[in-house]
Amino acid sequence: MAELIILKLGGSVITKKGEGKAEVNKEVLERLAAEISEARKEKEFPLMIVHGAGPFGHVPAKEYGLHEGLKDERQIEGFSITHHSMEKLNFLVVEALRKAGLNAMEFQPSSIGILRNEELVHFPTEALEGILNIGLIPVAYGDVLVDEKKGISILSGDHLVPYLAKKLNASRVIIVTDVAGIFDSNPKENKDAKLIPEINSGNIDSLNIGSSTSTDVTGGMQRKVRELMRLEIESEIISALEPGLVKKALLGERNLGTVIT
Numbered sequence: 001m002a003e004l005i006i007l008k009l010g011g012s013v014i015t016k017k018g019e020g021k022a023e024v025n026k027e028v029l030e031r032l033a034a035e036i037s038e039a040r041k042e043k044e045f046p047l048m049i050v051h052g053a054g055p056f057g058h059v060p061a062k063e064y065g066l067h068e069g070l071k072d073e074r075q076i077e078g079f080s081i082t083h084h085s086m087e088k089l090n091f092l093v094v095e096a097l098r099k100a101g102l103n104a105m106e107f108q109p110s111s112i113g114i115l116r117n118e119e120l121v122h123f124p125t126e127a128l129e130g131i132l133n134i135g136l137i138p139v140a141y142g143d144v145l146v147d148e149k150k151g152i153s154i155l156s157g158d159h160l161v162p163y164l165a166k167k168l169n170a171s172r173v174i175i176v177t178d179v180a181g182i183f184d185s186n187p188k189e190n191k192d193a194k195l196i197p198e199i200n201s202g203n204i205d206s207l208n209i210g211s212s213t214s215t216d217v218t219g220g221m222q223r224k225v226r227e228l229m230r231l232e233i234e235s236e237i238i239s240a241l242e243p244g245l246v247k248k249a250l251l252g253e254r255n256l257g258t259v260i261t
């Protein structure tokens with residue numbers, strides 16, 4: 001789909017992940033919604049949004065061991081609780097986008113997707129393409145899915161984004177996080193950490209890309225970068241915390257964070 005941009009809003013950005021609370025970060029979410037809305041007023045382009053889970057998904061998923069596959073009856077309750085919690089977050093994200101004047105709509109991955117050993121193997125996109133073609137903004141998210149081998153597994157938004165980017169032939173992927181891009185060491189712990197402007201197959205193995213150490217059940221930065229790199233689509237990791245960057249990126253500016261080629 002020509003011109004399609006897939007925008008991933010990290011769980012750390014839209015929720016109070018740092019405080020471990022299943023609450024949205026209203027201030028950041030509303031600003032991002034306004035930036036997306038301003039960009040869409042200046043330029044028409046098909047847009048799909050995928051958001052992460054933060055404590056809404058990772059806390060119950062961990063509590064019920066959902067990433068370990070289906071082992072006991074109690075996990076069915078965990079599936080229901082985790083999915084329901086993600087639905088609440090998805091509703092709040094769509095609500096913020098709608099308040100900013102965007103025709104966004106909730107899009108539920110677990111009702112159509114199937115994993116096999118944590119890999120997405122089935123995700124029909126005909127409806128999604130129709131939704132995008134008429135100008136709506138579908139908003140999907142990391143979710144709990146049926147897994148052909150493990151019974152159940154977690155679908156990370158970071159796995160869904162490259163899958164959809166490839167299948168829908170997106171022109172660009174923009175990943176919005178709570179740091180300015182990928183650094184040579186953890187910028188939250190080391191003030192001398194240097195931003196890596198570009199990651200490609202030539203330098204990835206020599207880089208020390210940290211992985212998320214918090215409650216995430218879906219793997220951190222390493223997996224994110226490697227999956228993006230396998231795509232032959234330009235992608236960039238940028239910060240949500242610097243006002244204006246998301247709007248600039250949506251309007252086509254490059255080199256705002258770390259470009260992955």
Ligand code: IP8
Nearest residue numbers: 052053057142156157218
């Ligand atoms: O935050 C995880 O999605 P992510 C989804 O995009 C759940 O990795 C349910 C934990």
